[in-house]
Amino acid sequence: MNSRALIKSFFDSRSTSGPSAALVNHQLGSFNDFLPHDNNAAPWMQRVVDNISVGADESLRGAIRLELGDLDVVVNLGKIRIGKPMVYEANGSQTDSIPMMARLRNMTYAAPIYLNFTIIEEGIEIEEVEEEIGNMPVMVKSILCNLHRNHLTGVGSTDKEYITALKKNSEDPQDPGGYFIVNGTERVLVCLEDLAPNRVMVESEQRYARQTELAKVFSQREGFRALTVVEKKKDGILSVSIPVASGQVPLAVLMMALGMESADDIMQAITNNPEMQNLILANIEEIHNTEGIYTTQEALEYLERRFAAGQSKEYRRKRINYIIDNTLLPHLDTNAEARMKKAVFLGRMAREVLELGLGERKPDDKDHYANKRLKLAGNLMEELFRSGLQALLNDMKYQMERSYSKRKENRVHHAVRRDVLTNKIMHAMATGNWTGGRAGVSQLLDRTCNMSTISHLRRVISPLTRSQPHFEARDLHPTQFGRLCPNETPEGQNCGLVKNLALMVDVSENVPNDIVLETLEGLNIESIDKLEENWGKVYFNGDLIGVHKAPSDLASEIIQRRRQGMISNVVNVRHDESLNDVIINSDPGRIRRPLVVINRNNRMAIKDKDIAAVQDDKLGWNDLIGKGVVEYIDAEEEENCLIALNPDDLTSKKKTHSYSHMEVDPLTILGVATSNVPFPEHNSSPRCTMGAGMSKQSLGMGQANYRIRPDTRGHLLHYAQRPMLQTEAMKYNTLRTRPAGQNLVVAVMSYHGYNMEDALIFNRGSIDRGTGRSSFVRTYMSEERRYPGGQEDRFTIPGPEVRGARSEEAYFYLEEDGLIYPEIDLKGKEVLIGKTSPPRFLSEPTDFLSPQKVRESSLTVRHGEKGTVDSVMLSETENGSRIARIRVRDQRVPEMGDKFASRHGQKGVIGHMVPPEGMPFTESGVTPDLIINPHAIPSRMTVAHVLEMIGGKFGSMEGRVVDGSAFSGEKEVDLRAGLADYGFKHSGREVLYDGQTGRRIDAEIFIGVIYYQKLHHMVSGKMHARSRGPVQLLTRQPTEGRARMGGLRFGEMERDCLIAHGASMVIKDRLLDESDKTVQYVDSQSGHIGYLDRRGVLTSPMGDNTSIYPVAMSYAFKLLLEELKSLGIAARLRLEDLS
Secondary structure (H helix, E strand, C coil): CCHHHHHHHHHHHCCCCCHHHHHHHHHHHHHHHHCCCCCCCCCHHHHHHHHCECCCCCCCCCEEEEEECCEEEEEEEEEEEECCCEEECCCCCEEECCHHHHHHCCCCCEEEEEEEEEEEECCEEEEEEEEEEEEEECCCCCCCCCCCHHHHCCCCCCHHHHHHHHHHCCCCCCCCCCCEEECCEEEEECEEEEECCCCEEEEEEEECCEEEEEEEEEEEECCEEEEEEEEECCCCCEEEECCCCCCEEEHHHHHHHCCCCCHHHHHHHHCCCHHHHHHHHHHHHHHHHHCCCCCHHHHHHHHHHHHCCCCCHHHHHHHHHHHHHHHCCCCCCCCHHHHHHHHHHHHHHHHHHHHHHHCCCCCCCCCCHHHEEEECHHHHHHHHHHHHHHHHHHHHHHHHHHHCCCCCCCHHHHHCCHHHHHHHHHHHHHHCCCCCCCCCCEEECCCCCHHHHHHHHCEEECCCCCCCCCHHHHCCCHHHCCCECCCCCCCCCCCCCEEEEECCCEECCCCCHHHHHHHCCCCCCECHHHCCCCCEEEEECCEEEEEECCHHHHHHHHHHHHHCCCCCCCCEEEEECCCCEEEEECCCCCEEEEEEEEEHHHEECCCHHHHHHHHCCCCCHHHHHHHCCEEEEECCHHHHCCEECCHHHHHHCCCCCCCCEEECCHHHHCECCHHHCCCHHHECHHHHHHHHHHHCCECCECCCCCCCCCCCEEEEECCCCCCCEECHHHHCCCCCCCCCCEEEEEEECCCCCCCCCCCEEEEHHHHHCCCCCEEEEEEEEEECCECCCCCECEECCCCCCCECCCCHHHHCCECCCCEECCCCEECCCCEEECEEECCCCCCCCCCCCCCCCCEECCEECCCCCCEEEEEEEEEECCCCCEEEEEEEEEEECCCCCCEEEECCCCEEEEEEEECHHHCCEECCCCCCCEEECHHHCCCCCEHHHHHHHHHHHHHHHHCCCEECCCCCCCCHHHHHHHHHHCCCCCCCEECEECCCCCCECCCCEEEEEEEEEEECCCHHHCCCCCCCCCECCCCCCECECCCCCCECCCCHHHHHHHHHHCCHHHHHHHHHHCCCEEEEEEECCCCCECEECCCCCEECCCCCCCCEEEEEEEHHHHHHHHHHHHCCCCCCCCCCCCC
């Protein structure tokens, strides 16, 4: 079976927004589900509007009732829609916005939101109006974006037309999209991994040396989450803790209150197991005896006494109904009809708690991926929009109540304050602080290279704190196979908490529940009250929808119908044998992976002719799904599958294994970054992790439109090459069109000790020919800001009358408008933009006639950086103030200390650069570009590094790309045989001659071609030293950090070292004289520090000025004395003569 054709088909089907958009399809799909548009039957945005409740009346949803005394006015909220991304200029005009314009002008790429309002007064509709309620940031390349294929070139246009159109809009055709542009910066909403709502989780908890068993469920409905817990106390009594209401209620009371009066019903709802029935009877008798509760009415009265004691009867009843219907398991429903359902659900929870207590079941695994859901951009925006809309409508209700009687028309228009919603959304997007107190949800898109961008868009973060050692959560769980990459995770504190999606995953999208439930009709699912022995319960998204007499048959029937296309392929189903339940899921956020269906006798459902049709583009991926030969399986359904790794398994294990599915291709278990490592199965796992991590720090050609992109920091490798050894995944992750590295000839040998400890030895000739050269580009930005009081910044050459002006030479390169000429070489602290600003503090009022004093606030090149002015751009922001952007480029030639790495985690810094004539050479005169140490290979077990060198050598002789894909690359035997055919030794070793002496080197040297990446850790960006410079205000010690011209820290250990040497004067020099020495005058009688009074006379605070002496001390010590004084502690200095 040609699995590569299937992979290609999968990626082709998902790339409507351009070739690389397939990799961020989960983000785009989720955001498109959230937005109202033609192809979306049930947008989440509309769902938020329909379910929002404003004011005290919780039952009124999707409408606002105004509190106007005797007049009954209701404002109904109708359909919501979103316009196209627009710019509102300062002069009042409107134009369509494109992402590049938003980047260059520091704007937000956003579209207006319109909502329909209907005012109904005393039951009569008096006004219907559509109002703009705010702006919504638009994801680049989502369905509403002006760069989407449907807008740009029309539905069904060819890739070529679309790419041309993207280039016209100055966009890189390979840019994946999937991010937002807020205030000119690109921001990603990183996927959040969360526990699945509406699922019962049983666990045992150690509390005070005794074990309690409990079942939890996070019940979620329209953004409202409620945790309900059933817990078994030490005396065997089951109690329930309800959200909103404090304290616990005995389970039997609650089940009676929900309408189960007889003890038999309660026992039947929980279990038929006689062992447990005694426990349940004990529970029921307990409440009969202690509380005297026998009927539903008595149970409700008990709850009233518990939760609303001392209130009026009517209020108590209303309160209890609210608690039972709206906060207890709200996902089942929030009306009184669902009470029986809730009782049965509580019975299920109780049964699981008792089974856990008796040891009949194991506690649920929190890390099992069936119990996790991903929150993607759509879900996160929905949360944000809900809280923003709530604030807007609360404000609108208040405004309308104030002015309802005064205004007769345009009431809604005057009450809607757009900026309430807009500011809430923009603030969260710009800072990353989301509703619910989560920080770091929106992050700055990493644009170091193409790989880092794509990997960032596919990242999954866990909400666990990284300070605690959650060992289980960090472990690789078996259910992550094929869903999350096993290798791509950071090292250090976030290890295992930050994950990345595997190559071929599909995150389930939104399909309205009622559509799915319709297709489940006719499967003989009976209602709950028909439950008999050995029947199974049927759960749909955690909601109990009925019972069935043959659960396993039901599960297989649903699967059959799904394969025939009668049921949506979003549905996944599992028969849980231990509980005899059927679990059906169709909710968004489940990671699913495609598998090939296997029929009986281990025969593949997909035929050779299907694959041939796929190769000829006659069949697409969606056709295969529709035919039922490939299907998406989530972690839940996978529990019932037996999956073959490859077609060989099907035949060799035919007698012992009856397979249900087969992997499309094992290489797809890896993520985007790890699948760039050739032959990863030959490496030790941590090296693949490092290789994946460093591919995201490599410099390459990140974007094709780098000339106009206003990134703050940008890198460009001058002569990027495609690797000689490529993997299948590189066809889809754009590494072939946007490469990040170079193929080098590498020898493995030691060289005079210069390559100890992973140092690299470079051939100076190769560097002169352009190996590893890159440009670093920094964009400086300045805006003419406007201040209250009519003052503003000005771009100009500051004159001598300006406060803080520099010398005339400093402004030598500026034009009259204060901006610098292009192509001028600059060093740190030189002026780029001359600018004056109003004074920081308004001094005493001056006459209106005298000119306003201004201060110098020019923009300078950063300390420690140098470069050439590349381009100067001038434009204006949305509010009409001018904005200048200056790009400064700096050529970086490899130097000692620059960091390079192969794709196998073999990283090192340049230790020496040898002139070409000093390098060793082969018989044919080839000199290596790079020499690495032999000790770097064996202990790290990076066998693939050696393999790549052989493969690269063979490929360069053959003149073709060698395939190094995981598990299915070219075989080592073939590569070795190929080398032998070209007259090399099959081992890759060659005789080398010493370049300095010309003698033959005794040992044979292993030499080959391998892909090396230059990483962005360069010496020129880190080297730093200073003598004198700025100090901190408070302690007067030198500042820290290179950017602030900081000092070099002489720390605790350095001090210890000097103490050990006995070099006391050096210590005094470092820690006092060169740090924060100050001379203070001390009154030797009182021990306090004196001061100079107005006349310049030394005065002691204690009055006697006869014995005041100068004392040298550390300023930090003087500060300590003063801080102690503020605490009321008078520390006195005792002075003695130096005798």
